[in-house]
Amino acid sequence: MTAAPVAPIELGVELGARSYPIAIGAGLLGDAPRIAAAICGRHALIVSNDVVAPLYLERLENALLHRGDDVLQGEHRASLPGMTVTRLLLPDGEAFKTLASAAQVFDALAAMKANRDATIIALGGGVIGDLAGFAAACWMRGIAFVQVPTTLLAMVDSSVGGKTAVDLAQGKNLVGAFHQPRAVIADTDTLATLPARELRAGFAEVIKYGALGDAEFFAGLERNADALLAREGEALTATIAHCCRQKAGIVARDETEQGERALLNLGHTFGHAIETAMGYGGLLHGEAVAVGMVLAARLSANLGRAAAADTHRLVALLERFGLPTTVPAGLDPDRLIGLMQLDKKNLSGSLRLILWRGVGKADVVPDVDLAAVRAVLAQAT
Ligand SMILES: NC(=O)c1ccc[n+]([C@@H]2O[C@H](COP(=O)([O-])OP(=O)(O)OC[C@H]3O[C@@H](n4cnc5c(N)ncnc54)[C@H](O)[C@@H]3O)[C@@H](O)[C@H]2O)c1
Numbered sequence: 001m002t003a004a005p006v007a008p009i010e011l012g013v014e015l016g017a018r019s020y021p022i023a024i025g026a027g028l029l030g031d032a033p034r035i036a037a038a039i040c041g042r043h044a045l046i047v048s049n050d051v052v053a054p055l056y057l058e059r060l061e062n063a064l065l066h067r068g069d070d071v072l073q074g075e076h077r078a079s080l081p082g083m084t085v086t087r088l089l090l091p092d093g094e095a096f097k098t099l100a101s102a103a104q105v106f107d108a109l110a111a112m113k114a115n116r117d118a119t120i121i122a123l124g125g126g127v128i129g130d131l132a133g134f135a136a137a138c139w140m141r142g143i144a145f146v147q148v149p150t151t152l153l154a155m156v157d158s159s160v161g162g163k164t165a166v167d168l169a170q171g172k173n174l175v176g177a178f179h180q181p182r183a184v185i186a187d188t189d190t191l192a193t194l195p196a197r198e199l200r201a202g203f204a205e206v207i208k209y210g211a212l213g214d215a216e217f218f219a220g221l222e223r224n225a226d227a228l229l230a231r232e233g234e235a236l237t238a239t240i241a242h243c244c245r246q247k248a249g250i251v252a253r254d255e256t257e258q259g260e261r262a263l264l265n266l267g268h269t270f271g272h273a274i275e276t277a278m279g280y281g282g283l284l285h286g287e288a289v290a291v292g293m294v295l296a297a298r299l300s301a302n303l304g305r306a307a308a309a310d311t312h313r314l315v316a317l318l319e320r321f322g323l324p325t326t327v328p329a330g331l332d333p334d335r336l337i338g339l340m341q342l343d344k345k346n347l348s349g350s351l352r353l354i355l356w357r358g359v360g361k362a363d364v365v366p367d368v369d370l371a372a373v374r375a376v377l378a379q380a381t
Contacts, residue, residue: 200229
């Protein structure tokens with residue numbers, strides 16, 4: 001007897017007319033009605049990369065075209081009359097989250113003769129999601145897009161909330177737009193093929209949610225690390241849902257980051273500077289965020305805002321999840337500070353950072369003392 005399929009966890013981001021559903025569960029790539037409901041228009045362009053596509057693109061395409069699904073075929077084919085499904089595969093990696101890749105998406109849309117009657121489907125991790133979302137925001141001033149995240153990081157963070165962007169050589173995510181997806185469909189089965197290092201990098205963002213706003217969740221991660229690292233389905237799905245719920249609440253209250261949403265950047269100003277200084281090729285994004293959270297915690301302790309014991313607890317949890325906690329050798333603190341000053345969160349040249357008051361409590365702090373930042377960077381290299 002085969003086990004009955006476990007129903008997905010369903011959440012939502014409440015943004016009035018732009019509200020959208022988030023579904024998290026096993027087997028969702030084959031959920032034709034759910035995928036069909038998220039598409040609008042006559043054209044669907046699946047944007048993916050050459051690592052994810054061989055694994056999952058066919059499953060998604062089959063669901064979109066309802067191949068091999070006799071029960072649904074008639075009903076849903078009729079609901080999407082004459083829909084064309086096209087694929088665009090980009091090379092893998094952050095180095096391709098660029099304007100040049102966005103231009104390839106525009107070329108593909110033009111070749112499809114798409115106008116506003118098209119939906120872009122982002123199948124992949126945060127790189128594909130950010131890039132495809134950005135292209136969707138720009139094409140004819142905005143078309144629909146659907147996030148189908150396939151990394152832990154994308155499931156818990158980047159697929160939710162509508163931040164889209166590409167990188168420039170001068171800095172990460174410098175060109176972008178707020179553009180909410182029409183749906184987020186996270187098939188947790190895809191995590192089975194995620195390399196262990198990428199899974200761990202995703203846990204950096206998971207830990208971030210506990211660190212910035214939920215001490216109980218943080219303690220739960222301390223208790224459940226083994227199950228989570230072993231990719232146990234129930235523990236993983238519940239953890240992803242918890243993060244999405246926390247993010248959805250924050251986004252609903254502060255969509256364009258006028259206040260509370262900035263807290264989600266805990267560790268990111270440091271982390272982005274490290275990623276940029278390393279040419280987007282050294283640490284993974286989540287790994288850089290892990291180091292950045294430790295730096296933010298140490299800085300907070302040095303400034304008397306948090307207890308050093310909390311920093312030790314954060315370092316221990318990050319290490320438990322196999323994440324780095326020190327700045328890679330050879331990075332010059334002054335260069336990192338220069339890169340941090342280019343960060344979007346800064347106002348008129350001063351350094352605005354997310355500091356914390358210990359596990360579960362974080363604040364946006366303007367005008368952080370540069371000497372204190374330099375000291376913490378010098379201490380950590
Ligand atoms: N928009 C936001 O709010 C937001 C938030 C956090 C991060 N981000 C962005 O997300 C990006 C990082 O995302 P990421 O960590 O998912 O990286 P990624 O997209 O590069 O994916 C990581 C690697 O895993 C591969 N991969 C993806 N799914 C797989 C699967 N199921 N099986 C096997 N391999 C798979 C990818 O091809 C890639 O090699 C960064 O660009 C970051 O700036 C955006």
